[in-house]
Amino acid sequence: MAATIKDVARACGVHVSTVSRTFSAPHLVNPATRSRVLAAADDLGYRPNRAARALTTGRTYNMGLIVADIANPFFPPLIKAAQSQARGRDYHVFVADTDEDPRVEEELIRTFTKQVDGVLLCSPRLSNKMIERLAEDVPFVVVNRRIKGMPSVLMNVAQGAKLALEHLAGLGHRRIALVSGPIGSWTSNEMQGVAAETPGLDLIFFGPNQPTEAGGLSVAPEVAACGATAVLAYNDLVALGLIEGLSAMEIGVPDQISVIGFDDILPGRLNRPKLTTVAMPAVQAGRMAVDLLLQSGGEGATVTLDTALIVRESTGRAQK
Amino acid sequence: MAATIKDVARACGVHVSTVSRTFSAPHLVNPATRSRVLAAADDLGYRPNRAARALTTGRTYNMGLIVADIANPFFPPLIKAAQSQARGRDYHVFVADTDEDPRVEEELIRTFTKQVDGVLLCSPRLSNKMIERLAEDVPFVVVNRRIKGMPSVLMNVAQGAKLALEHLAGLGHRRIALVSGPIGSWTSNEMQGVAAETPGLDLIFFGPNQPTEAGGLSVAPEVAACGATAVLAYNDLVALGLIEGLSAMEIGVPDQISVIGFDDILPGRLNRPKLTTVAMPAVQAGRMAVDLLLQSGGEGATVTLDTALIVRESTGRAQK
DNA sequence: TTTACTGTGGCAACCGTTTGCAAGGGAGGA
DNA sequence: TCCTCCCTTGCAAACGGTTGCCACAGTAAA
Numbered sequence: 222m223a224a225t226i227k228d229v230a231r232a233c234g235v236h237v238s239t240v241s242r243t244f245s246a247p248h249l250v251n252p253a254t255r256s257r258v259l260a261a262a263d264d265l266g267y268r269p270n271r272a273a274r275a276l277t278t279g280r281t282y283n284m285g286l287i288v289a290d291i292a293n294p295f296f297p298p299l300i301k302a303a304q305s306q307a308r309g310r311d312y313h314v315f316v317a318d319t320d321e322d323p324r325v326e327e328e329l330i331r332t333f334t335k336q337v338d339g340v341l342l343c344s345p346r347l348s349n350k351m352i353e354r355l356a357e358d359v360p361f362v363v364v365n366r367r368i369k370g371m372p373s374v375l376m377n378v379a380q381g382a383k384l385a386l387e388h389l390a391g392l393g394h395r396r397i398a399l400v401s402g403p404i405g406s407w408t409s410n411e412m413q414g415v416a417a418e419t420p421g422l423d424l425i426f427f428g429p430n431q432p433t434e435a436g437g438l439s440v441a442p443e444v445a446a447c448g449a450t451a452v453l454a455y456n457d458l459v460a461l462g463l464i465e466g467l468s469a470m471e472i473g474v475p476d477q478i479s480v481i482g483f484d485d486i487l488p489g490r491l492n493r494p495k496l497t498t499v500a501m502p503a504v505q506a507g508r509m510a511v512d513l514l515l516q517s518g519g520e521g522a523t524v525t526l527d528t529a530l531i532v533r534e535s536t537g538r539a540q541k
Numbered sequence: 542m543a544a545t546i547k548d549v550a551r552a553c554g555v556h557v558s559t560v561s562r563t564f565s566a567p568h569l570v571n572p573a574t575r576s577r578v579l580a581a582a583d584d585l586g587y588r589p590n591r592a593a594r595a596l597t598t599g600r601t602y603n604m605g606l607i608v609a610d611i612a613n614p615f616f617p618p619l620i621k622a623a624q625s626q627a628r629g630r631d632y633h634v635f636v637a638d639t640d641e642d643p644r645v646e647e648e649l650i651r652t653f654t655k656q657v658d659g660v661l662l663c664s665p666r667l668s669n670k671m672i673e674r675l676a677e678d679v680p681f682v683v684v685n686r687r688i689k690g691m692p693s694v695l696m697n698v699a700q701g702a703k704l705a706l707e708h709l710a711g712l713g714h715r716r717i718a719l720v721s722g723p724i725g726s727w728t729s730n731e732m733q734g735v736a737a738e739t740p741g742l743d744l745i746f747f748g749p750n751q752p753t754e755a756g757g758l759s760v761a762p763e764v765a766a767c768g769a770t771a772v773l774a775y776n777d778l779v780a781l782g783l784i785e786g787l788s789a790m791e792i793g794v795p796d797q798i799s800v801i802g803f804d805d806i807l808p809g810r811l812n813r814p815k816l817t818t819v820a821m822p823a824v825q826a827g828r829m830a831v832d833l834l835l836q837s838g839g840e841g842a843t844v845t846l847d848t849a850l851i852v853r854e855s856t857g858r859a860q861k
Numbered sequence: 862t863t864t865a866c867t868g869t870g871g872c873a874a875c876c877g878t879t880t881g882c883a884a885g886g887g888a889g890g891a
Numbered sequence: 892t893c894c895t896c897c898c899t900t901g902c903a904a905a906c907g908g909t910t911g912c913c914a915c916a917g918t919a920a921a
Binding site: 225226227237238240241242245246269270272273274275276277278 | 906907908909910
């Protein structure tokens with residue numbers, strides 16, 4: 222069995238409280254004693270049991286990070302950024318995947334409660350109301366969702382969508398397909414909102430769709446049939462699936478249809494044609510989310526991060 | 542504050558032990574009492590504190606999953622499979638990323654100790670010796686690494702490499718470049734072993750390399766210069782980077798050089814040319830690893846899973 | 862010398878749960 | 892009627908730490 226605080230105490234003839242203080246309040250113990258304790262601890266391979274410590278202090282020094290789908294390349298950079306930021310603050314991040322299922326999401330949050338000091342909720346599929354209820358048990362920071370009074374990290378999707386639409390308009394596109402994401406996605410709503418407000422465009426909405434390659438693949442026929450010369454897709458995965466589906470139908474991108482995605486994930490950069498996309502500041506968002514959780518103590522600060530249009534090869538002039 | 546077992550006990554006039562038993566040993570409590578307790582618990586929104594429970598029982602019903610790089614698309618399917626398998630066994634999986642850094646890996650394992658019942662170590666970068674030492678504190682299942690006496694899930698890399706080399710030989714390739722992965726990678730060693738034993742081939746080794754797109758990109762010039770007509774890459778990411786680098790040098794794949802990867806990740810399927818690769822059974826591996834951890838209690842069972850060659854567009858006949 | 866601190870370390874309660882032990886009550890058999 | 896036995900529940904000690912309080916030096920100030 223692993224050594225406990227008692228073993229260390231016995232080994233160097235002091236009370237457990239002295240050992241405890243050696244680790245959690247070193248200034249309260251005499252340097253000589255302290256080094257004796259440290260030596261004994263090192264000798265026995267003692268490491269404080271974080272779970273036990275959490276029981277009395279209420280702080281676990283862990284945080285949870287819940288994402289809808291780890292397999293979506295958008296998330297890993299965010300996750301890595303959060304983990305490394307947390308590491309710098311002496312925290313650890315536990316990641317869990319909900320499989321896009323709100324029930325799993327809720328269950329996961331419940332499990333995290335009491336095992337972590339807070340949860341980073343990325344692109345949640347739960348309703349605002351539910352999230353607010355769960356927030357009574359554990360502090361949240363939500364990413365890509367706006368909930369009143371709750372700290373959140375937002376990516377400026379509206380701005381990105383605007384840039385994308387302007388880019389398409391500049392290339393002569395008028396009839397544009399909007400391929401949205403899953404129900405309950407804040408991002409999807411933002412996109413649609415901006416598009417609807419932009420004058421002079423002829424929009425066709427498709428959705429809801431799975432936010433994956435498969436989702437894009439399956440709407441490809443409808444998109445092809447609707448007469449749009451350009452597509453704004455929910456995310457890069459959808460865009461990629463769409464291009465795949467389109468080229469299976471011998472429809473060239475960007476020659477016959479232009480496609481823009483969101484996120485700027487790796488496969489989009491490797492794809493032929495390379496994907497034009499709205500880059501989301503995932504790394505920054507991961508970092509900010511951690512900081513917000515640690516600083517705010519649950520108070521509702523909102524951080525909005527800018528997005529940027531990256532023009533590559535999947536968009537071109539509209540054909541007449 | 543969240544309700545504790547005491548609140549529930551008080552609310553329905555029984556002792557805490559009765560409440561405890563209602564949840565962890567229901568058959569020991571009178572049905573009438575049980576339902577009273579359940580009602581009160583529900584009323585107060587009581588949920589057992591898993592950390593506190595773990596303190597006495599020694600079981601957390603959590604397991605850790607450590608991967609070298611979540612951003613490598615190879616891992617997410619494995620992670621998802623492990624999570625869903627674990628969920629079916631009433632367990633939860635916490636994922637952490639080491640950034641390919643052995644020190645972070647060790648630190649993470651230490652953090653997990655006592656917070657989980659076991660750790661799934663995927664493609665570890667730590668030395669065998671270190672892993673064995675750490676195994677004294679927490680049970681492991683290692684994936685893609687063979688360590689004596691330790692339960693492990695292996696993917697039959699040797700078989701896959703053999704298939705790949707046969708495929709290349711069949712296409713007339715003789716001079717083949719082997720682009721390996723990071724130091725300490727078992728997979729890399731397996732590949733090299735098989736290649737070295739295959740007669741009639743003229744092999745050139747390149748390595749160690751980062752197991753990423755960047756790694757592939759940076760060896761591209763050397764590979765191009767070495768005169769090989771085909772490349773076996775450590776994984777798909779490296780293969781993709783390589784193709785990218787090669788095409789930047791106006792070298793066509795597969796016309797001038799054939800490339801085979803390992804893993805069968807999504808970007809490889811979307812890439813142009815679509816990547817020929819050795820598919821790794823990541824999903825199966827994730828499931829098996831969970832089962833092994835739960836069943837074996839640390840005993841050293843070894844499971845080997847088959848791989849399969851998937852021929853797509855990045856390989857072709859050798860040019861004379 | 863007394864007084865008043867200050868630095869150090871022991872004591873014990875507590876965090877939320879589990880669990881071995883024992884006691885009380887009722888039922889059934891002798 | 893008395894004795895067992897079983898069912899149900901309470902009691903209290905753990906699990907591995909933390910922390911407020913108190914006591915015991917020394918030390919410096921009065």
